[in-house]
Amino acid sequence: MYHGSVVTVWISKSSLSLGLFTFISDDPFCYYPSYREQYDDSSFARMLLVHEYGHTIQSLIFGPLYLLAVGVPSIAWSFLPCFVDKRAKENISYFSAYPERWANKLGETVTGDESIGEPV
Numbered sequence: 001m002y003h004g005s006v007v008t009v010w011i012s013k014s015s016l017s018l019g020l021f022t023f024i025s026d027d028p029f030c031y032y033p034s035y036r037e038q039y040d041d042s043s044f045a046r047m048l049l050v051h052e053y054g055h056t057i058q059s060l061i062f063g064p065l066y067l068l069a070v071g072v073p074s075i076a077w078s079f080l081p082c083f084v085d086k087r088a089k090e091n092i093s094y095f096s097a098y099p100e101r102w103a104n105k106l107g108e109t110v111t112g113d114e115s116i117g118e119p120v
Contacts, residue, residue, distance in 0.1 A: 002022065002049055002053060002111075003053060003110065003111055004020065005017070005020045005021065005022045005053060005056050006020060006021050006022065007022045007023075007024060007049065008021070008022070008023050008024070009023075009024050009025075009026050010023045010024070010025070010026065011026050012025050012026070013025060013027065013030045013031070014078070015028070015048055015051075015052050016052065016055070017052045017053070017055035017056045017059065018059070019056070019059050019066075020056060020059075022049065022052045022053065022055075022056060023052075024045060024048060024049055024052060025048070028041070028044045028045040028048045029041075029044060031094070032044075044116075046113065047113075047114055047115055047116040047117070048116050050104075050107040050108060050111055050113045050114065050115040050116070051095075051100070051103050051104050051107050051115045051116045052103070052107070053106075053107045053110070053111060054102065054103030054104055054105065054106035054107030054108075054110075054115065055070065055074075055099075055103045057103075057106040057107070057110055058070045058099070058102065058103060058106065069099075070099045070103075073097070073098070073099050074097070074099045074100065077094070077097045077099070077100070078094065095116065095117065103115075104116065104117065
C-alpha cells in the first residue's frame with residue numbers, strides 16, 4: 001500500500017497505474033541504467049512509485065476518461081516507434097510529455113516525496 005493505492009511489483013520493464021492499483025517494474029533501472037550510479041534500487045523504485053502514484057491521482061481526476069486523456073497518450077509516447085525515435089534523436093526525456101510531467105508533479109505534491117524527475 002502507498003497512500004491508499006495497492007502496489008504490486010511485477011516482472012515487467014514498464015510500470016503502470018490503473019485506478020488505485022499500481023504495478024511497479026521489478027527492474028526500475030531498465031530504461032535508465034546510468035542512474036544506478038546515483039541511486040540505490042530502493043530509492044529509485046520509490047521515485048518511480050511517486051510518479052505512478054501521480055497517474056493514480058490523474059485517474060481519480062478523470063474517472064472513466066483517464067484512459068483517453070492520460071493512458072493512451074502515455075502509452076503512445078512510451079512505445080510508438082516515431083516517439084521513441086524522436087526522444088532518442090533529440091535527447092528528450094520521457095517525462096517531458098504532459099501526462100508524465102503532470103504525474104511527477106501530482107505525485108510529489110500529494111505525497112511530499114521526490115519523483116523520478118527528468119531522466120533522459
